Amino acid sequence: MELQAISDLTVKERELFTSVCNHLLGKTFIVRSLYQPDGSSALNPEYSFLTLHGELVKQYLSVLGWSLHQDEYNGYFFVVNDLDANRLMLDSKATAVLLALRLIFDENSERAGLYQDVLCQVRDVLEKLVTDFTVFRQKPNMDDFRRWMKQLESFNIVVKLDGKYSDPGCRFTILPTILTAVSAEKMNVLVQDLRREEADDEEVKEGFTD
Secondary structure, three states: OOOHHHHOOOHHHHHHHHHHHHHHHHOOOOEEEEEEEOOOOOEEEHHHHHHHHHHHHHHHHHOOOOEEEEEEOOOEEEEEEEOOOOOOOHHHHHHHHHHHHHHHHHHHHHHHHOOOOEEHHHHHHHHHHHHHOOOOOOOOHHHHHHHHHHHHHHHHOOOEEEEOOOOOOHHHHHOHHHHHHHHHHHHHHHHHHHHHHHHHEEEEEEEHHO
């Protein structure tokens, strides 16, 4: 990699280079549009920087064992660890929340906004969890739910628009990054794993009742 290419950047570009690399390693995704407090969106300068200098960032991250990818249609860049390290591990209930968000995204993708995101309310997710995943036999503890949602927000998978995640009326948007976070193949595997865990739980309960 030519380090001189980094030195040739302007001061502002070097600042963006640093923030882009740190955000990719910390959040996995950099999205094209940023939501403003008033609900509007603006072009993300980090996305614009990657559009122009993606090859330079790609070379730099490859030295650290990461590969840079772009979903141009849906408007985001993301990184994958080539050493199969630094993976986020979710428990079964947090996984069910992620799957519920992916299902809601798929169901509403035809009505997605200009930037392929899907507006949603917390009550929609709660309903999906109780209806589709028996790991939730009733509404989840809202402190836990808020923690799971904030974790997903930290990885640029959802963005809260107003309210609190503990409020059923809280509005948020599901970003298209969820298509990479939970691919179609991965979704099938995760659903099977959840059902296996649910079946095991049922067997344990039956054992106690015998």
